[in-house]
Amino acid sequence: MASFSRPCIAPSFTSLHRLSYTRLTRSLSLQSRFCSNAKASKPLDILFYGSDQFSCASLRALADEQAANPALVRSINVVVRPGKPFGRGMKRTREVPLKTLAQELLKKKKKKTNAKPPTAYNLIVAVSFGLLIPSRLICAAEYGGLNLHPSMLPDFRGAAPLHHTLLQGRKHIGISLQTLHETSFDRGTILAQTPFPGLPVPENCTLAELYDIVTAPAAAMLVDGLRAGVHVSPHRHVGWTPPADYTVREARRLGKTDGCVDWARWTAEQVERRVRVLGTVWTVLRNDKAQKLRVQLTQVENVEEDVVVPIEGKRVVIVGEGGAENSVVVRGGTIDGGIVLEMSAGGLLKVQKVKVEGKTEGVAANSLVPFQLKMP
Known part of the structure; x- marks a missing residue:
């Protein structure tokens, strides 16, 4: 054998x-x-x-x-x-x-x-x-x-x-x-x-x-x-030719950084799309005890205003590369336990489930309570 x-x-x-x-x-x-x-x-x-x-x-x-x-x-x-x-x-x-x-x-x-x-x-x-x-x-x-x-x-x-x-x-x-x-x-x-x-x-x-x-x-x-018999030479090229205004792109292998949320550039739709493709995306948030923890967003959705139950004066603090911090506004919640964030690049992102570093996956309304800080 x-x-x-x-x-x-x-x-x-x-x-x-x-x-x-x-x-x-x-x-x-x-x-x-x-x-x-x-x-x-x-x-x-x-x-x-x-x-x-x-x-x-x-x-x-x-x-x-x-x-x-x-x-x-x-x-x-x-x-x-x-x-x-x-x-x-x-x-x-x-x-x-x-x-x-x-x-x-x-x-x-x-x-x-x-x-x-x-x-x-x-x-x-x-x-x-x-x-x-x-x-x-x-x-x-x-x-x-x-x-x-x-x-x-x-x-x-x-x-x-x-x-x-x-x-x-x-x-x-x-x-x-x-x-x-x-x-x-x-x-x-x-x-x-x-x-x-x-x-x-x-x-x-x-x-x-x-x-x-x-x-x-x-x-x-x-x-x-x-x-x-296409494998038999001479070989004949039959592929299409992209027009001059068509952008041909590379499909490089994806890595861990491709799942790190770009809060400044990604729309809510893009975040949802990344989760569909990669399974999960991640970010680093600061909680009310000044701890900086990795948080995976495991279930998200691009939503409209009419599903939001308003919350005022709340934000989440994003910790970026080198420790730089930026805030994302919490627009509200949803009746099924989601938290809705306002994306600076456009759209409302409903975060339904997350996994906080060191903990099991949970509903965002519960798991993100320590990360919802008062607006300055």
Whole structure:
């Protein structure tokens, strides 16, 4: 039995040779833009790199195609990143979802065949792997490498395109199938892409909902592209060209500071959007005992004036970088225990639930009592 390899080390991989399982339901609403003249390809021995649920759907789609069309997909070997330690003493390991799926598919394979999988590969497929695939591995593959990226490339190149799509309030999202660049992320030739402007993003969409929107169409785009032979050179670029007045943005990986509330610049709507995407945002407040404590805002809403029960003469004191302090006016409360703050950049922010440093999550009307100070 082959084992999982650590990324960037060539050796043994978990083999998924001649798999059999329930077929992936395909999205029929997506008509990808790609060259329709199919090119002849040798049977593909795929080396698949991935991690999350987005990549799991692509692996399932490839295994589905392998079962139905072994003349196109002959074998699949999987590479995952090492699991991360967690829990008390960091003694437990949290594996990526793709490893669990690969093991599940491998067990089903063993019930069907004892065929020895090939050790070579002629195509690399990377989906949400998060690390650059070494150029020596890409160059060693006859057909190079392919990558699925959930954006309308060149827009939102980077590690977090879905997050940035929501944070910037975009109304559409695209999917791109590109070649793997040997030295950079998201700089390959675009071989297939959703027609501009892409798939609609519903109002107040969450990150989980956006993943659901792009996952199945992306997996279908990958398989349709292989059927069309887009991996066979010469490669034809079919991506859109942003107009001169369109701002192409990067989708850098988000960090802890991205969840720190910018009280001077963010509107109430932007704070609500950040919580939808990140799960929580945070700030540092000073209480009535002059303690400066970190407070997470876990449930917020951009509200109108008519829901506010007025409170006069109250404020919360925000402690910024370097200890600088600024005040935010408390406009009132709500009948369900929320506290309404007046955002200087616009809008009324209802804070429903918070988690104060050292305490459990609670309703804002109770948890923020020590932080509601008198106006000077």
